[in-house]
Amino acid sequence: MLASFFKKSKPINFLIVGVFMTIYFISANFFRLDEAFSWPLIAEKTGYLIIYLLLMFILNFIVKRNGISKKNSFAILLFGLLTMLLLPVLKASEILVSAFFVLLALRKIISLKSGLEIKKKIFDASMWIAVASLFYPLSLFFLILPFVSIFYYATQDFKNFLIPFVALICTYLLVTAGYLLVLDITFPLSQFLVIPDLNIAIYQEAYVLIPLIIITLFTLISLFFFLKEMQNTIRKRKAMLFLILLFFIIGLLIVVLAPQKTGAELLFPMLGISMMGVIFLEEKGLKLIKEIALAILILAVLIIPFMLW
Template identity: 85%
Template sequence: MLASFFKKSKPINFLIVSVFMTVYFAVANFYKLEQAFSWQFMAKKAGYLLLYILIMFILNFIVKRNEISKKNSFAILLFALFTSLLLPILKASEILIAGFFVLLALRKIISLSSGLEIKKKIFDASLWIAVASLFYPLSIFFLILPFVGIFYYATQDFKNFLIPFVAVICTYLLVTTGYLLVFNVIFPLSHFLIIPDLSIGIYKEAYVLIPLIISTLFTLISLFFFLREMQNTIRKRRAMLFLILLFFIIGLLIVVLSPHKTGAELLFPILAISMMGVIFLEQKGLKLIKEIVLATLILAVLIIPFMLW
């Protein structure tokens, strides 16, 4: 029943998911609030909520525009469920902003397959990733994606491989100009000097560990069908799916290397899982299994955050 309802892409689906996301965003940000309310505080939170919902719409745009999925709402449902399971994500403004920009970059990289405005898209994608790294430095690892995109779609001009470097330099020069005007100092390169923290202390906490186990089990199921789809599909689509898989792997790398682990860094692999999981939920002949999986996820979201947060 759940799979059947979200199997179609209707405005009511987006409305339900948006309301759901709003409720959990409010729980994450206002439950046990330790600071006084103010108009500035509320305006800031409203802005982050808007950004959170906007990420959902961009995610949906990517899977629909590039025909990763059919006309359904599975991607936005999965994104809403997994981010609601891990409430620390909804409190991490810098990671939400970085996630927004890397998703914009992924959209540009996948669209290289059209063969149109290649250089502009490479520059834009690299620029968005550079901007994301200003908010969350480890996002810079996503610069691997434009180079892989060039390898797949734009190797005919070797100069294309130089464009990401130009975009990063332009970003740095613009930010440094702003810093000089406002603070009279150069933007410090030490911002990108990250000392990884390989400890997993936070992942032993129940409010992160249990959602992580649930997410991992779903990811393993989804990976099986996703990799099978990669193997059986046409070359053009295979390249696109590989970019999503690579996005997922880079997201995992960022989780491992994150210097201040809170659980919020899991947003990056979740973005990829939300797209990869669609392939599983579109499989034919698995109706009962899909219903059980979705029902389990929804039940977990309705119980776990309120029990453990």
């Protein structure tokens, strides 16, 4: 029943998921404030809410426009459910902004398969990742994606491999110019010298650990069917699916190397899980398994915040 309802892409599906995402975001950010209410604070949180909702729409655009999924609402459903499970993700700030720019980059990277405006897309994707790294330095690891996509779609011109470096230099020059104009200093590259935090105490907290167990189980199921699809699909689609798998792996790497583990860094692999999980929910048959998986996620979203937050 749940899978059938979201099997088609309807405006009501976006509205339902968007309303719940908004309610949970407001609950996490306004009812659990560690500081007094103020208009600047409300404006800031509202901005992050808009970015949070935009992530859902960009993700949906990527999976539909590039044929990763059929015309359904599974991607937005999974993104909403997974992110609503974790309080630190809902309270994320810079990571939300960074994820927004990373998704813009992924959109350009996957569209390279069309063979149109290749150099422009490589430059745009690389610059978006560079901008994302200004908000969360470790997101610079996603720069691996443009290079891999060049290997798949644009090896005919070796100069394409130089474009990401040009984009990095351009971003640095623009940011440095802004720093000089406003602060009269150069942009500090030292912020990219990140020391991984080995303290995983936050992941032992019940409000993170229990959702993480549920998400991990769903990820393993989704990964199985995703790899199966990769093995059986045509070569052109296989390259696209590999880029999504690599996106997910880079997200996991960022979680491991995070300089301060808060749980918010889990947003990066969640974006990959939301795309991979679509393949599982579109699998023919397995109706009961899919319904149980979605029911567990929805029940967890409805129960965990009231019990553990």
